[in-house]
Amino acid sequence: MRVLLVLALVALGAGIGVLPRDDLPRRHTVVHGVPLDEVHPGTEGKHPGVVVAHGFAGSARLMMQFGDVLAARGYVVVLLDFSGHGANARPLGDSAGLQRDLDVAMTHLRGLADVDGSRVAVVGHSMGAGAAVRYGAAHPELAATVAISLPDASDVRADRPRRLLSLVGAAEFTGFRDASARAADVSGGREVVVPGVEHVSILWSPRTHREVVGWLDAAFGVSGGTGVPSPVRRLVGAGLLVVGFVLGFAPVVRLVAGGGWRRRAGAGVEPGSGVEPGSGVEPGFRSEVGTEAVSGPGGAGFEAGSRAGSGAGSGARAGSGAGSGAGAGAGAGAGAGAGARVGVGRAVAVAGVAAVVAAVIAAVLPTGLVPLAIGGYLIAFTTLIGLALAGYSGWRGRRTSANVVTAPAESIGGASAGSGGSGSAGADGGVSARADGSGSARADGSGSAGADGSGSAGADGGVSAEVGGRGSAGQVRAGWVRAGWVRAGLAGGVLIGYAGVAIAVPLQVGVTQAVPVGPRWWLLVLIWLGFTVLAYGAGRLTGGRGLGLLAVSAVVTLVLTAAAVGGLTNGFVLLVVPLLAVLMVWQAAWAEVLHRFRAPLWIAAPIGAVVVAWPVAVTLPLT
Numbered sequence: 001m002r003v004l005l006v007l008a009l010v011a012l013g014a015g016i017g018v019l020p021r022d023d024l025p026r027r028h029t030v031v032h033g034v035p036l037d038e039v040h041p042g043t044e045g046k047h048p049g050v051v052v053a054h055g056f057a058g059s060a061r062l063m064m065q066f067g068d069v070l071a072a073r074g075y076v077v078v079l080l081d082f083s084g085h086g087a088n089a090r091p092l093g094d095s096a097g098l099q100r101d102l103d104v105a106m107t108h109l110r111g112l113a114d115v116d117g118s119r120v121a122v123v124g125h126s127m128g129a130g131a132a133v134r135y136g137a138a139h140p141e142l143a144a145t146v147a148i149s150l151p152d153a154s155d156v157r158a159d160r161p162r163r164l165l166s167l168v169g170a171a172e173f174t175g176f177r178d179a180s181a182r183a184a185d186v187s188g189g190r191e192v193v194v195p196g197v198e199h200v201s202i203l204w205s206p207r208t209h210r211e212v213v214g215w216l217d218a219a220f221g222v223s224g225g226t227g228v229p230s231p232v233r234r235l236v237g238a239g240l241l242v243v244g245f246v247l248g249f250a251p252v253v254r255l256v257a258g259g260g261w262r263r264r265a266g267a268g269v270e271p272g273s274g275v276e277p278g279s280g281v282e283p284g285f286r287s288e289v290g291t292e293a294v295s296g297p298g299g300a301g302f303e304a305g306s307r308a309g310s311g312a313g314s315g316a317r318a319g320s321g322a323g324s325g326a327g328a329g330a331g332a333g334a335g336a337g338a339g340a341r342v343g344v345g346r347a348v349a350v351a352g353v354a355a356v357v358a359a360v361i362a363a364v365l366p367t368g369l370v371p372l373a374i375g376g377y378l379i380a381f382t383t384l385i386g387l388a389l390a391g392y393s394g395w396r397g398r399r400t401s402a403n404v405v406t407a408p409a410e411s412i413g414g415a416s417a418g419s420g421g422s423g424s425a426g427a428d429g430g431v432s433a434r435a436d437g438s439g440s441a442r443a444d445g446s447g448s449a450g451a452d453g454s455g456s457a458g459a460d461g462g463v464s465a466e467v468g469g470r471g472s473a474g475q476v477r478a479g480w481v482r483a484g485w486v487r488a489g490l491a492g493g494v495l496i497g498y499a500g501v502a503i504a505v506p507l508q509v510g511v512t513q514a515v516p517v518g519p520r521w522w523l524l525v526l527i528w529l530g531f532t533v534l535a536y537g538a539g540r541l542t543g544g545r546g547l548g549l550l551a552v553s554a555v556v557t558l559v560l561t562a563a564a565v566g567g568l569t570n571g572f573v574l575l576v577v578p579l580l581a582v583l584m585v586w587q588a589a590w591a592e593v594l595h596r597f598r599a600p601l602w603i604a605a606p607i608g609a610v611v612v613a614w615p616v617a618v619t620l621p622l623t
Helices: 002-018 061-073 095-110 127-138 174-187 206-220 233-247 249-257 344-364 375-406 482-510 520-542 546-565 573-596 601-619
Strands: 026-031 034-039 047-053 076-080 115-125 144-148 164-169 190-194 301-303 315-317 422-425 431-434 439-441 447-449 455-457 463-465
Touching (some): 002 233, 026 095, 034 061, 034 095, 047 061, 047 095, 047 206, 061 076, 061 206, 061 233, 095 127, 115 206, 127 144, 144 206, 190 206, 233 249, 233 482, 249 482, 249 573, 344 375, 344 520, 375 520, 375 546, 520 546, 520 573, 520 601, 546 573, 573 601
Parallel strands (some): 047 076, 047 115, 115 144, 144 164, 301 315
Antiparallel strands (some): 422 431, 431 439, 439 447, 447 455
């Protein structure tokens, strides 16, 4: 744990050190409702100026590396947030609205004291490239226009816009490559295919920035200079911050939960945890004997050291893997009121069916009422899948319990159960239970459990507890006690806050606008709840393991991609699938950490959901 903490601090320090020093004069302003960021070269005299426009779901901060590079080269740069994007809380408008925002930025640029208003140009990416081309075609006085990942060339005319440079990534979709080639051909400009990049990564490619600087230098007659600074410093710095926060998660969980890695009954406990050594009680989130007890309509299940479930009668287990039904204790950890965990293969199949159905249903729901592009669809899609997975898990648990009650069963290591008398299960050294209210378990020592509300298990030193609420394990109840709930809730709140900082800070300082504005705050909550329900349902289905959540997330991502291809949702989803996949891997890694700390699923699910929901809520355009 100390090693992780040291590595986390090193990564955080390196990230801060890599971020560009703020040695260029900068200013943020809002003009006619349009947020503008200025970057100045810091030298005397008049300079050529450039307006930089972002794409769909982008922001001025997403394009800030262009501000860094161009200002270092001697240009005054103004970056804008289009309506519905970044710090602009106005709803996204039509093409005319984009032109209006661009005109506000260009007028502001020309009015700056250190700008030669007759020497200006515009650079745009994706949606911003389309807006820049249209603006350049309507304003022949512009010295140059640069279009990066142009989606449509319909506004290009012969010699309009003037001096057009069209850049496209070699790994972009065919439509973008075709539009780029046509724009250069019709306008008489130049096309550059940037190798090894796609629609998003083209923004940080050194080749992209060299081409932009070279094109503008030629247009303005600029020569010499100090070269092009690295455009990836912000991104690398943000990446190192993410690594630091990810590595620091386990030490923070240990700190706020007060426990170590997963321990078995009888293992060492943390000093000051309130748990007696040898009691079999897990330090950390759970204040209970063993790990988990779940009860059914007519009795309860009890365990010391692992997992047990109970159906209509009672079950006792000491450190093994068997559950119980009405007559005895055969089963695999599932009972009435508890979900049944399935393997990864079945989880993938169930998640696939649920996701396909959810994709179709979400398409017909009034998701447009949510004022966030694609946001309403994602909320419905994730919530429906999560509810379906949780429902299936509960149904399977009840079905498993019913099967155990109605028929003898043999399970782990040879176990049998009778529905009306008594039975035995030789799971881990001999376990027996009777439906008349008494039973015994001999896993590592000795123990017994009765359906009347009391029982004991001698796993690794002897632990006893009453399901009704009394017992002897350092006076800890079998199940959640009030102090345990309060402590777990507080720990969960701290970890949710940590997750928010871990995703928002790197985004804000190195990638894009991450501080919600206007309605984005409550939209963030809705999207977070949707991904929380999805994570909870996946956890119920797979036992809360990170690998299971990752498998379910992969299926959900694939179905979402297919929905975009099939026209059920916005095709923009196709461009961000790689980023969504990275976030879900992050979520799964943290889910595994929380699982090892025995965090309850109702805490683990909302923590991991933060790192996926936050970028979605702050980047998708307001509508």
